[in-house]
Amino acid sequence: MLFPLLLLTFLSTARLETQSDNEIIPQLMETGSQERGQANASDQQHNCVTDVNSVLREMSALLGALKVEVRYLREDNEGKKQVHYCNSQCNISHFNVLLSSVSVKQVAFSASLLAAGSGTVGPFNTHTPLVFRHVVSNIGNAYNPHTGFFIAPVRGAYHFEFYIGAHGHAAHPTGAVLIKNGEHIFIAYEHQNSHYGSSANGVTLLLEVGDVVFLRQWVNTRIFDSENHHSTFSGHLLFTM
Template sequence: MRMKSVVSLLVLLHCCLSGAQVHKDRDGQTCQPDIHTVLREMSTMMAEQRVELRHTKTELGAMEARLRASESRLTASESLVEELKVQLKSKVEELSKMNEGHTGPFNTGITLVYRNIYSNIGNAYNPTTGIFTAPVRGLYLFRFYIYGWGESSVATSAVLHKNGHHIAIAHADHSSGGINSSNGVSLLLEVGDVIYMHLWAGRKIYDNESHHSTFSGHLLFTM
């Protein structure tokens, strides 16, 4: 910026001196350039440029502040997303399958997901969610068996749900030793009705490679 001002000053001086020389050649008189006027003009120009530079710096500072604020919000959002991913992964692992050993007790009820599939004709049972969806209207038979180890403070139980409603329960409660229970029911289902096993909050169920706890269902006939 300063170099530009100096060049401008030199150009102005050159023009003035050139004009003075031409004037002398024609009239025989000498033109003395007003160097003070030129310097004042240059000083004014430089002052204006300094003001513009300050405004530019102020605008850049404001833009940098907004950028830092945006980066902070983005970082906070990314941290929240990662935290939610961890929580979701933990919840999915908790809900997605019955591991060997006890499942439960939990603070909230969960859908039991049976991972050992013996047959799933028509893929009406979803091994990821643990939900059976009726493919046709008809009468279906469902049976379920549960097993657990007795504990005075936690009972072993599982509930058959239809479209979110309690239908039947298998329940066992003993202070020690192996305990088991079973139940079954025939249900008229419409297309799209869902059936699943539900573990209540504060309850548990046990399973291992011997497959003590099972859930099954099949169509008796269409209607």
């Protein structure tokens, strides 16, 4: 009686254990499958994050390169603008220099002593500046008919000529001297007791800008002029230097 009971108990226990094993194994398999799924999902997420970071790094590098290129193009464009501006200014300056050079090369004048009529100037007891008032030409306006001064507008070589004359007189000859900046250069002088006497002279001078050239009547002399313009003063620029 005892043996059959033990056998029955053993069989019941074995069946229960078999059922438990059959239930546990699928659960373990399902759990493992879930864990593998979670691991795969985690790996996929990690790979996705890695790819995004890689793309961001590439985009950042590309953006940096574009910024450098834009800055270079901007600087290059500014440089070209400055070069173009400098070239334009140089061209304008060069044109102004050429225009000025052409203008100052056109310097010439001629004038006679009296503005109208006839008459004799002098004598004076001191050297007296002569003002040639009848202007025939004054190209460049370097000669002043109010003062008798010629003022050099440009550095260069200038040529001057002057002619004077007067009716003969025992006590009063005719004479004038060319003055450069207060310096006595050349004189024209003639003395006759009767009839008409005249004299002339000329000179080429190197003048600086602003140098003054004029004629001064010699002390105790007379100078005659009329509608025929006997007494004259002329000058012109030969070339610049």
